[in-house]
Amino acid sequence: MKLHHGQLFWPTTVTNARTFPELTTATTCDVLIIGGGMSGSIMARMLADYHLDTVLIEKRTIGSGSTSANTGLLQFSNDAMLIDLIDRFGKEKAVYFYKLCLKAIDELDKYNATLKDKTSFKRKDSFYFASDEHDIKKLKKEYEALKEHGFNADYLDRHAIENLYSFTAPAGIYTKTEAEVNPYQFALALASHAADHGVSIFEHTEVLSHQFNKKDLIFQTEKGEIRTKHVIYATGYGTQEFAKTKGALLERTYTIATEPIHHLPGWHNRSLIWETARPYHYLRTTEDSRILIGGLDTDLNNEEELEQKGHQLLTKLHELFPSIKASIAYEWSAIFGSTKDGLPYIGKHPKYDGVYFMLGYGGNGTVYSMLGAEILKDLILYGHHPAMDITKLKR
Template identity: 80%
Template structure:
């Protein structure tokens, strides 16, 4: 599966990315991570911090898959509203999950601050606005649920939005607990830091076959064999070979990055922006003064012309910010995964002992990767995590 197509922006921000060798011999380890994207790199750093004997393999290069097409918005709010999760799973589980997401952003900030290489991590404010008048009632309920359960948020009306931004919307929820990051830089820096702590990393190493035995797991690559006690599939949207994730949906999303501009009139504090419509538009700015806008999600089997979708995104940007006149510098499409219940698939394989999955499907993929790393670390080391039942693969 081709995970992205077009001219990606994030890889251009790293002049000389670190390189890692190919596996050319047989090795053993306690934990094998398959997939060197955001999920795999966060997992690797988390396990390395706990001195777990870990090997990370990537069939291409670190961060070259979905991570390099990620827009880097980090939010505790999810594609599924808190009120919807409460309806599906009950108040206790839903609120606990949202608080795990908020905690994950704090953890991501700590991790980013500990790295020797900058990942352009920055705390950010966020506007989640009602796309039309019909969505206002539910948005107000969402605000009430958030504040009732201790999440800091402001409900703002049309007048307030018009005073802060150059576009209008009937209502919005404004929060200050979010963040943004350069996902490609982050994955590279995490992997390099984990290697210094003992992680073994191999690029251009693809698993060709496997055996799941009672006492060990055996994986064959072209030039070497890996024997592990545990394996974590952090392959994202690339495969659902073993995971029974019937509630997963793969779509195609489109993104553009503009040419740099000197300032952002009509854009309060350069907040992250997204909306209640599904599919939705999402916007952010970058450290070098570009704008990223994405959306226009569509069926995976129907790929629109990239140039046409790019122009539609640029037109939407100019509609929202008429004082900002710019042009497209980069445009790409990427595979995007979501789930019917809005939660990621993280946990044990329901059949095979020692086999785990980290599938951070949804618009909160990086946040899910951080909380997933904590869940899987605890499952491997201690056999339990309080959230394991919420994200397990065979949940109802």
């Protein structure tokens, strides 16, 4: 499965990336992580603190899969609104999950502070606006739920929005607890930190076969064998068939990055921006003053001309910010996973002991990966985490 197509922006921001050897011998460990993208790198960084004998393998290079196409918006709000999760799971579980997402952003911030390498991590405000008049009632209800349960949010009417942005919308929710990051830099920096603290990392190492025994789990690669007590599949969308996550949906999303634009009138605090429509457009700026805008999700098997999609995204950008004269510097498409209930698949395999999955499907993938690392760490060390039933595979 080709995870992305076109010219990616984030890999151009890194020169002389650290490399890791290929596995060429037999080895044993306590925990094997398969996949060196954002999920695997966060997991490796976490386990490094707990002194578990950990091995991470990546069939390509660190961060070169879906992570390199990620737009790097970090939000506690989800594709599924809090009020929708309350209807689905009840108030206690829904609010707990949203607070876990908020805590995950704080934990990502703390991790970033420990890294030697630059990641462009920055705390940001976020603006979620109603795409049309029909969404006002639901957006107001969402705001009231957020406030009721202690989330820092402001409700903006049309007049307030017009004072802050160059476009208009009937209503919106403004929050101040989110963040943005260069995801490719971040994954590389996390992996490097993990390696410096005892995690063995191997690139260009693909699992060719596996055998699950009661005593241990055995994985064969082209040039070596790995025996482990626990395995974490952090291979994203490539894990779909084995994990049997029937509620998952794979689609294709499109993104452009503009040439640098140093003056952005009508964009309050360079906030993250997204909308209530599904599929939705999402926007952010970068450290070097580019604009990233993405969306236009389509069926996985219906890839349209990249140039055509890029032009549509640029047109949307100019509709929102007519005084910003932008041109496309990079454009790409990528496979994007979501779930029917808006939650990730994180937890034990329903059949095999010692086999775990961290599948951060949804627009909040990096945040899901952080909270997922906490869940899986507790499952491995203690056999339990309070959120394990919320994110379990079989639900």
